[in-house]
Amino acid sequence: MLTVYSTAHRLHHATELKDGVLKPCFEMPSRADTIRARVQAVGLGDVIAPRAFDPSRYARVHSERYVRFLEQAWGEWRELGREHDALPLIWPVRDLRSDIEPEHIDGKLGFYAMDAGVAITAGTWEAVRTSADLALTGMAVLEAGERSAFALCRPPGHHAAAEYMGGYCYLNNAAIAAQAGLDGGARRVAVLDIDFHHGNGTQSIFYARDDVLFVSLHGDPKQSYPYFLGHRDETGAGAGLGFNHNYPLAHGTDWNGYGAALADACRRVAAHAPDVLVVSLGVDTFKGDPISHFRLESEDFLRIGATIAGIGCPTLFVMEGGYMVDDIGVNAVNVLCGFEG
Ligand code: SP5
Numbered sequence: 001m002l003t004v005y006s007t008a009h010r011l012h013h014a015t016e017l018k019d020g021v022l023k024p025c026f027e028m029p030s031r032a033d034t035i036r037a038r039v040q041a042v043g044l045g046d047v048i049a050p051r052a053f054d055p056s057r058y059a060r061v062h063s064e065r066y067v068r069f070l071e072q073a074w075g076e077w078r079e080l081g082r083e084h085d086a087l088p089l090i091w092p093v094r095d096l097r098s099d100i101e102p103e104h105i106d107g108k109l110g111f112y113a114m115d116a117g118v119a120i121t122a123g124t125w126e127a128v129r130t131s132a133d134l135a136l137t138g139m140a141v142l143e144a145g146e147r148s149a150f151a152l153c154r155p156p157g158h159h160a161a162a163e164y165m166g167g168y169c170y171l172n173n174a175a176i177a178a179q180a181g182l183d184g185g186a187r188r189v190a191v192l193d194i195d196f197h198h199g200n201g202t203q204s205i206f207y208a209r210d211d212v213l214f215v216s217l218h219g220d221p222k223q224s225y226p227y228f229l230g231h232r233d234e235t236g237a238g239a240g241l242g243f244n245h246n247y248p249l250a251h252g253t254d255w256n257g258y259g260a261a262l263a264d265a266c267r268r269v270a271a272h273a274p275d276v277l278v279v280s281l282g283v284d285t286f287k288g289d290p291i292s293h294f295r296l297e298s299e300d301f302l303r304i305g306a307t308i309a310g311i312g313c314p315t316l317f318v319m320e321g322g323y324m325v326d327d328i329g330v331n332a333v334n335v336l337c338g339f340e341g
């Protein structure tokens with residue numbers, strides 16, 4: 001399996017608000033480099049560089065003004081003489097106006113963010129756009145006839161929706177790749193999201209559509225981030241009714257509960273008969289993850305890969321979360337090795 005990777009991710013290393021204190025993000029550069037090292041240690045296959053795509057490709061699933069905001073935010077922040085990470089401080093909740101884009105950068109940050117886990121720094125845009133290009137390159141690899149590919153994306157993407165960032169995510173790499181698959185001729189695409197956290201952004205982007213099936217296994221939002229989406233009764237809207245399926249699982253879920261839910265999820269994906277499958281690959285379901293609450297063992301990730309392979313569809317793996325850095329390489333690459341059989 002080819003891996004698409006770039007060192008550009010290292011340009012993004014930010015801080016987040018954690019338990020009331022600003023700290024370095026759990027989503028840190030060593031994550032991607034640990035996974036890359038494991039890819040090479042097991043001889044998974046060649047590691048290739050991404051092609052550069054035009055930002056108009058990102059605007060197939062994001063709004064143009066949101067992509068422009070991401071590109072320009074750091075410059076606007078710096079114009080005010082600020083040097084630390086750009087972070088939102090106010091959000092347009094419920095009865096506040098969310099239909100007018102503010103001009104001031106402090107207003108814009110809140111307008112385009114769902115939380116305080118998405119700081120913008122000097123290198124963020126370059127890292128973010130390269131991460132999306134990794135996913136687009138991975139989709140191009142499938143279109144060229146490969147059965148699978150691994151986009152080693154960082155920053156991750158699945159919390160980012162058409163017009164907002166959140167949860168370490170800026171551009172939705174998996175959604176951008178899924179849309180590129182359709183634009184390249186696929187009639188049906190499925191996104192299977194196995195990150196511990198619900199992929200609220202991907203769900204939101206495709207919620208009213210029947211050409212992209214979204215299926216997600218995650219910590220129950222009653223107990224787990226992102227709290228405000230990911231319940232079982234969210235099954236799609238309009239033409240998309242029946243094309244969204246959530247499997248909220250309790251804290252402490254181990255392979256017993258997880259394997260059964262995954263088998264059911266994969267049956268649903270196979271029934272959609274997708275021309276291409278995008279897997280949002282998070283390994284924060286691991287028992288030792290510092291911010292998540294499932295109990296999967298490293299060997300369970302081999303089983304996940306084998307179960308996904310059973311769908312029998314060209315598959316693009318897009319890296320999402322996973323914060324137990326020492327084990328993230330083994331766990332992520334176990335999914336890929338399990339897939340290859
Ligand atoms: C891509 C991805 O995995 N994003 C996750 C973002 C989660 N951000 C907030 C997590 C807060 C968890 N707090 C629980 C603390 C447990 N000690």
Ligand code: ZN
Pocket residue numbers: 195196197282284320321322
């Ligand atoms: Zn996650």
